[in-house]
Amino acid sequence: MIPELGNMALALAVCIAVAQSVLPLWGSFVGSRQLMRLGYPLALAMFVFVSIAMVCLAHAFLTDDFSVAIVAAGSNSLLPTVYKFSALWGGHEGSMLLWIWILALWTLAVALFSSELPLDVLARVLSVMAMIAVGFLLFSLLTSNPFARLLPVFPAEGKDLNPLLQDPGLVIHPPMLYIGYVGFSVAFAFAIAALIGGRMDVTWARWSRPWTNLAWGFLTMGIMLGSWWAYYELGWGGWWFWDPVENASFMPWLAGTALIHSLAVTEKRGLFKSWTLLLAIFAFSLSLLGTFLVRSGVLTSVHAFATDPSRGIFILIFLGLVVGGSLTLYAFRAPSVKSSIGFHWLSRETFLLINNAIFLAATLTVLVGTLFPLIMDSLGQGKYSVGAPYFNAVFVPLMALLVPFMGIGPTARWKKDRAQRWKLLLVPVAAALLMGLLFPLLYSEVYHPLVAVAVILALWLVFSLLTDIKEKTGNAANLWAGLSRRTPSYYGMVLAHLGFAVTLLGVCLSSHYSIERDVKMMPGESYQLAKLNFNFNGTRRVNGPNFVADEGEFEISEGGSSYILLPQKRRYKSQMGSVMTEAAISSGIFRHVYVALGEPLEDGAWAVRLYYKPFVSWIWYGAVFMAAGALMTVFDRRYRKLKA
Amino acid sequence: MILAVIKRVALILLCLTASAQVLAAIDHHTFEDENLRQRYLSLVKELRCPKCQNQNIADSNSPISNDLREQVYLQLKAGNSDQQIISYMVERYGQFIVYRPPLKGKTLILWMAPVMFLLIGLACIVFLVRRPTESNSVAVSNTGTSQRIKELLNEEEQS
């Protein structure tokens, strides 16, 4: 009964979404305030009904209703309750419903927090978002209905949630990711509204910025959580694989980074309007493209959902309509590029343009690399694989190229700066060079020149930021007065750039200084890895809620202290019966120590993986800083005191 | 069509061995030479597992990955170069099995792409910035109300 209720709620939601796509938009063309005002109540209604659907589906999972197909396919009565809940988005159909719910949430948020927006702009924005919702709701109802039933004969027990997903990571990573992904639809909607309305002044950019920064922040968190989850869950210490599904989430992030910087120029200086509009369309198009790639089966991935070519066709048509339609609208309505530009090459605009060039190059590179096997295959040119060796080789230099400019950009003045002003950056350069060159010397016996480069770049970022803060607060009566005069926007930028430096260090230092060993250990044996001593005390049987495990006990002495790590080899009791290794990690700010059990060998020994990974957690701390920085900017007062 | 897909998936599943999919391929090859170990680690990350859903043979515990890792180990010990080992694999499994596209032939464009994108971007910047503009000439001329008017107009534009 309840699943049917959910189904009906979804059907109602489509109707409301259709109304919301048409009525406010129509109202904006004919000038009817009544019609335009419908945007908010319709958004609210759509949110309510999609929420009802979510609740119904959650109910099915939490009550082990195996008559619902996806519950039977992806859940199990032995599953801990929290995973029964998160199993909702463990499969394709449920995750699509989550997508839709988050879209409805963003739409409602825009409707609620846009009192300063002119009514016709708001009406158009809400209509565009509703159009997207219509597409996804239809996709869900027609090809991927989460409420599909297995009547009259349904199994007594579900198959189980993939053990890999039985982890806190699954509870939080997809929602965060989707909030980010879907959030770019707001910037998209604003861009389309601007193109439709012909009002291309810079207020559009000002309205878009907080929404875009917010979405970008969540996407950063979503990607970071996925990376961290893969690291501790998969058992081999990797944190990024350039898998097509990962790339599908990374491309909107890269384009989104270009977008948030481009929006800054458009808002402050009124420049690059056409370009920023295009970027807004591009970022969301990449989100949609990602949805297509992940769910259509055109690319092979460990993350891919179970696929069906008919679903692929639907998404492709939807993609064609949305992206094709918006790019056509852009081609006809975007302002032609002005002949006079209005800034000197020694200005902040130039640096932001460089940011855009590099991030666009990165986005396109990842796109081409991800699609290359598909393109070659469809041209009959054979089967190719493009993986980490390629992406790492091309991506890292691009990012390295970016950093020197990141250090100057915030300090540079708008429109026209004088090179002499930049003399104050000589101190940071010198300090960074000195400390960067020394660091690898002091840290380990083997000198890694690339580590020197990374440390120089990261320190350059940090020192240039500090210099900029000092320079911008220098005129105030005292330090506190100076600091409090800077806006949340400014501090958000500082924090985000700082986060980038931290991640940069984390990536480089952990890649170069990690030590990994796969060894065969007998109970009672010890192994020495760098300055750590691993003592294997044997294994014992433990019981989990839905698994049985061999748990190994490792006593590790490091420096003066010692601690115990308990890696497990789990065999799940469900029909899947999968065997999984659950690594044990001692996580510290400056290093991770990681132990994983492999296969039991003859004579009672075990294959064991031992890792020493310095600075690896900086990768994710940095991402958290970046996201926090983005979120901070949303609270800037100037976004709230808007004049239409 | 759906039936065909289901059938295909079922077939693939049937081909999995009796021991279930384990994640973390931990083997215990011994290397006397550290250099050899580093080469082993980087080679097994470059080779793709032919039957897995996009994993390298280092990360996969499928039987074929185990065999291929063993083969890499044996060939390294026998003194073969990295290129020889890669060629050995490509001969038998095709270009598919290498994650690093070759730096020649049809995949050369893949390696040139990032450089091309970057150059195009930088060319656009240079083109945009180098155009002689009103504002640039404002910087040049120092006096006159016309210049002041222009400045005011510029500020208006940007508020």
Next chain:
Amino acid sequence: MKIMSRLKLFIPLICFLILAVFLYRGLELDPQELPSAMVDRSLPEFSLPQLSVQTIDISRADVVGSASLFNVWATWCIACRVEHPYLHKLKQLGVIIYGINYKDNKADALQWLEQRGDPYRLTIADVEGSLGLDLGVYGAPETYLVDSLGVIRYRHVGIVDERVWTSILQPQYQQLLDAESESLEEDTKL
């Protein structure tokens, strides 16, 4: 000039349309499908024991001479059990099938064949998987079509059943047989 700059704005749309074409084509392709790298190459040299008669070693020369199938199978391969009856049917049709017992236990394999019958002219015991490696085998069952000169012509991954035989393998097999008989005719004419 205005038209030029307006036309430039169409570039993103055109790029997208080209991409969409590729994506559409991609829906019809199977990214998992891996054509054999050994097609149109010679069956590799090998020297492995025969399954049933342990003391005799088989080499390449023993299995090359006429168009035939090489079926990679093992007792741990569940799909092979599904495939096996159809191989008997093929044997009855006169198709020469050689078996490659891949990474298997010999005793188990022999028992398996006893229980289910032996459609193979010869079975090669590839316990280590060395022949499999040289062929580019990555799982079971796989079936190779080899011509009379020992050149590999095609590889099918998965079960060979009625549909696979009639639509994919049989036409090629027939072609090889025709080519074989043609060259035999020419030989006898000379």
